[in-house]
Amino acid sequence: MKIAFVVPWYGEIPGGAESECKNTAENLSRNGIEVEILTTCVKEFNSDWSSNYYEEGVSQLNNVTIRRFKVRQRNTRLFDRINLKLMRNQKISAKEEQIYIEEMINSDDLYRYLETHGSDYDYFLFIPYMFGTTYYGSQIHPKKSFLIPCLHDESYAYMDIYKNMFQSAAGLIFHAEPEATLANKIFDIEGKQIILGEGIDTNISFEAKRFREKYGIYDDFILYAGRREPGKNTPLLIDFFCKYKQRNRNELKLVLIGSGEVSIPEKFKKDILDLGFVRKQDKYDSFAAASLLCQPSINESFSIVIMESWLCLTPVLVHSECAVTKDHCIKGRSGLYFENVEEFEGCVNFYLKNPQLRRKMAINGKEYVDKNFNWDRIVEKYVRFLEEA
Secondary structure, three states: OEEEEEOOOOOOOOOHHHHHHHHHHHHHHHOOOEEEEEEEOOOOOOOOOOOOOOOOEEEEEOOEEEEEEOOOOOOHHHHHHHHHHHHOOOOOOHHHHHHHHHOOOOOHHHHHHHHHOHHHOOEEEEOOOOOHHHHHHOOOOHHHEEEOOOOOOOHHHHOHHHHHHHHHOOEEEEOOHHHHHHHHHHOOOOOEEEEOOOOEOOOOOOOHHHHHHHHOOOOOEEEEEOOOOHHHOHHHHHHHHHHHHHHOOOOOEEEEEOOOOOOOOHHHOOOEEEEEOOOHHHHHHHHHHOOEEEEOOOOOOOOHHHHHHHHOOOOEEEEOOOHHHHHHHHHHOOEEEEOOHHHHHHHHHHHHHOHHHHHHHHHHHHHHHHHHOEHHHHHHHHHHHHHHO
16 A cells, blocks of 8 residues: 655644644554655745745655655735635635635646656545645545545635535545534535544653743643644633633633744733743643643644643643534543633633542543544554545
């Protein structure tokens, strides 16, 4: 079996579909599956999509072959104008949809390679759904093309241009039941489907004391781990925490780790601690030291950080409008969810006042991850699904 993952960018990129693709490819490779990466020369999502950061050609990373192709030049201004409408949840025309997909990241050299080397591979796995590499690439050899869409309930998902792509694919690999439900609600899917999840490294070590001593944080704290941006609802978390502190005179802190800019009100700078991007071991230690992890994003198709938090024996608090993270909490009996600031306050205080229940919920979460998302199980499910498709 020979598999090619087709992804807009590839490398040491933390979090998101990029990290999932890399981890999945490497774990399949370790289990004897021949895997290649077909990608562009762009560095990452936040880079200039017209700029070739990497040299084109073939390279190796952790025993996985990477083929990089130069990107097509694009009209960034035109794309940004249409994308702004979508970010504001405004309806766009069919013409604007076509411009959007043509002026995002694309590689004509990549598409030509797919056309001429289709017989070299048994399966193509395209991740995630919205980029040009998936849209154009998956329709070249649809009978051996599988989508890993990473679908959210967002304006992009409702664009008509994606319907044929979802309908023509040989199969779809989903991370969670709510994602599959959403996809089948929007698209008339004909290909085979599986709710597979994501693989997690369950053999991680952590030490709360080590984190507290290194960063000098000894009070109870809520942890946020991930990109700090409006799309992840970080500003909402900061706002709710500030309102919580106005109503609760305790020593609780909010600790932020991850990349991206963040604005902290001057009045609360002693209570909101921004550690920026930290080492992986420090991240695991921070999970263990936290009273709870808060994942406020409503746009998640899986959420690695809540799985890592459970593995480090810390329960989670998620936004009730994110069907996926809420579903994980319910199925794992390992987290709470909030809709407004009052519910946020109630959930936080419940955790602080009930340490034994907090511990029990965290143990439930660890068992949920160990049972469903260890790499041996995920690799087995990938291979079986593709062979039977």
